[in-house]
Every structure is written in C-alpha cells, then in structure tokens.
Amino acid sequence: MKKAIKIFFISKIVILFWFVVSLFVNIPKVEFSYLGVEGFLNPFTFYDSEHFLWIAEYGYTNNHLYAFFPLYPLLIRVLAFIGLSYPLAGVLISWVSAWGVSVLLYKMLPDDKKDLGVWLWCLSPIAIYSISVYTEALFVFLSLLSWKLYKDEKWFLSGLLAGLSALTRNIGIVFVGMIVMDSLKNKKRFKDTLSFSVPSILIGSIYPLYLWITTGDMFKFATAQTEWGRTSIAPWSTIIRDIKFLFSGSGQEIAIVLNIIVLLLSLYLVFKNIKKETTLSVFLLLGSILPLFAPATLGNLPSTTSLFRYIFGLFPIYFFILKMNIKEKYKKYFYASYLFAMGIVTTLVFLKRFVG
Numbered sequence: 001m002k003k004a005i006k007i008f009f010i011s012k013i014v015i016l017f018w019f020v021v022s023l024f025v026n027i028p029k030v031e032f033s034y035l036g037v038e039g040f041l042n043p044f045t046f047y048d049s050e051h052f053l054w055i056a057e058y059g060y061t062n063n064h065l066y067a068f069f070p071l072y073p074l075l076i077r078v079l080a081f082i083g084l085s086y087p088l089a090g091v092l093i094s095w096v097s098a099w100g101v102s103v104l105l106y107k108m109l110p111d112d113k114k115d116l117g118v119w120l121w122c123l124s125p126i127a128i129y130s131i132s133v134y135t136e137a138l139f140v141f142l143s144l145l146s147w148k149l150y151k152d153e154k155w156f157l158s159g160l161l162a163g164l165s166a167l168t169r170n171i172g173i174v175f176v177g178m179i180v181m182d183s184l185k186n187k188k189r190f191k192d193t194l195s196f197s198v199p200s201i202l203i204g205s206i207y208p209l210y211l212w213i214t215t216g217d218m219f220k221f222a223t224a225q226t227e228w229g230r231t232s233i234a235p236w237s238t239i240i241r242d243i244k245f246l247f248s249g250s251g252q253e254i255a256i257v258l259n260i261i262v263l264l265l266s267l268y269l270v271f272k273n274i275k276k277e278t279t280l281s282v283f284l285l286l287g288s289i290l291p292l293f294a295p296a297t298l299g300n301l302p303s304t305t306s307l308f309r310y311i312f313g314l315f316p317i318y319f320f321i322l323k324m325n326i327k328e329k330y331k332k333y334f335y336a337s338y339l340f341a342m343g344i345v346t347t348l349v350f351l352k353r354f355v356g
Contacts, residue, residue: 004106004118008099011122012131018343019043022350041087043350044094049133052076053086064227066220070207071167072135090133097137098122098130104144105318113322120321123339125258126312128346136313139168143175144315150179155195162196163203170221171287171314176200178286182279225294229301235292239263241303252302254348255355258341259304263288266311269320280316287314306356308345 037045037053045053051068056076060066072093079089102118109117121140124130130137146161162179166172179200183193212218242256266288274281288311295303311317326334348355 001103001106003115004102005099007115007118008102008122011119011127014123015127015131015346018346019350021343022347025347025351037087041085041091044091044132045087046132046349046352047354049087049090052090052133052135056080056086056090060214063220063224066211066215066224067228069135069166069168069170069172069221070210071164072138075138076133087133091131094131094134094137097141100141101130101137101144101315104141104148108144108148109319109322117318117322120318120338123342124312124318125262125338125341125345126309127342128349129309129313132349135168136309139165139172139313140315142168143172146175146179147315150182150196153192155192156199159196159199160203162200166200166204167207169313171290171310173204174286174290175283176204178279178283185278228296230294230296232294235289238292238295238303241295245302252300252354254344256302256304258345259302259307259356262308262311263304266317269317269324273320273323277316277320280319284311284314284316284320287311301354308341309356 048068051065052073053076054061055065055068055070055073057080072090075093076086076089079092080086084092098121101121105117105121106114121130126136130140142161142165146158146165149155149158149161158179162172162176164172166176180193180197183196207221208218211220217223239260242260246253246256266284270281270285270288274285288307291307291310292304296305324334345355
C-alpha cells in the first residue's frame, strides 16, 4: 500500500517536470476554444473539462451536452455544495480516483508485477487526464474495483460499482454486459448472476431513463454525438481517412500517429490474450473499435480523435501490457517509448494544444 502511494506521488513529480518543459516549448497552435479556468488549476482544466464543469453547475442546457454521462458532474456538484469550487472539486475527484486505481492495481497484481503495474498506470499516455477534470480516473477506478469484487464473488457490491461506471462513461454499459456474459459463460449460480445484474442494470439505466423523460429519446447520449460532428461509417474508413489526413498539414499529425499506434497495440494485446482472458479481451476490443464506427468530422479534428485516451481508459490494457513477453534487450525501448508518449501528450495538454 505505502509503495503504491509513493509511486503515485513520484509520478506526479514527473508530470510536473513536463509542465516545466512546456514553459520552454513553442508548438504551432491548433485553435481550440477552451483554455481552462484561471488560477493554479488551469493546467488541469482543458478541452472537455469545460463541459463537465458546465453540467455540474448548470445542468444539461444544450443538446451537445447529453453526450457526457452524469456521475462525474454530479459528484463535482456535491463537493461544490459543501464549499469547494467546481474546478477544485473535479480535480480532487480525479486525484482520489487515480490514487485509488494505484492502490487497487498494487493489491491485485502478483508481487513481481506490482510496482511496474502501478508505474504503467501513473505514467500512462493519459496520466495528465487522470488527474484533471476528466472522467478517465473515475471510470477506471469504478470498473476495476467492480471487476475485483466480481472475482472475489461479492456480486451485489460489484453490481453497484459496475452500474456507477455505466453512469460515468458510455463504455460502462458495455462493461456491465461483459460481466453478465462472463457470469453466464462460467455458469455462475443464477442467484449470483442476479445479484450482480439487478443493481448494475438498475443504476446503469438511470441516465437513459432521465433522457427518455426529459427528451423523449433514451439514447440521446448516442444521438447527441452528431452535435460533435460524429457520423456513422465503417471502422476501416475511419483509419483510411486519418492516414490521408496525416499528410494534409492539419497540425494533428502527433495525435493521428499516437491514436493509430495505440490502436495497433490494443489489437495485438487482444489477439494475444483472448483465449485465456476472453471477457477482458472482448471488453478492450469493443472499447477500441466502437469509437471507429462514429469518427469525428468536425473542423480539422482527426477521425480517430481521443482514441488513445479511450483505450488507456480501459483497465485491461494495463494487465495485458504486463503479460507481454518482451525480450530483455527490447524492454528499455518499449518503456522509453511509453514514457515518451506520456511526455508528449502531457506537454501538448499543458500547452493547450489539442491532442485528444
């Protein structure tokens, strides 16, 4: 436990280093409307932070906001009610959640993988998102804890946490379904499957029910994606569009290359683990390819916008990376590339350059 906490805080010093680096770097800016709140929390508020903070303070006032699930903004509002500022509340939730993921990984992993597993999470390409006003840390924490409780046969508690994950991000709905399928595949007792399914489905249905009552469309979270310029096409068309986009001089080359490399890594890990870890592999696969069916088409954004963030926001990828059989002489190159990706993303975010 103490080792996990130590790694967590040391990793934040590494992120602080990249903040210092960003003060001396000048990269051509890709225009983006939201530059964060004023004050010391500015580095932790960017891109979609604006929408989470708006929903927390004012609610769902516009159609495009329905794409964002309600648990994170609701928790921000609760903390704001007791006196915290909205940005501080959002950052605090993310920091506590990110710390919780570190502790869970340390408890769940075998002794020889504990330290590396926590480092992989704390210094992942989404490290800056996990401690900012974003849902990544909260979702990973809820889904990982739910999985741990499920493996510990604490069905009801697992169902509660899975349901809450489904109120945090849309992929949480898939996560609930994957555990139900795993329970049926492994022929768990009907009572146990029911103990998980009832709370997870009831809690996970709260947002669709709210949307049905207020808008008449229980899938508004999906149809609202059109407000963000996302349209339905074949997933391979998304990749082809971005490969062409790569040579268009859009200024999004780093994001496109990062998204495609992370996608290839995810597909490789799924292929290597699907026989022994079917449920987690399918969960990672769906979380990786579903965004490709509704690519971004707004302005000069890549079609694969945010894909690396979606993939590293799924806990199975950390387990699977630890299982990779990398030859000793290549390990330093892999982990150096991993840290380099984190550094590039973190620097771009601090510079308010859009990366995903």
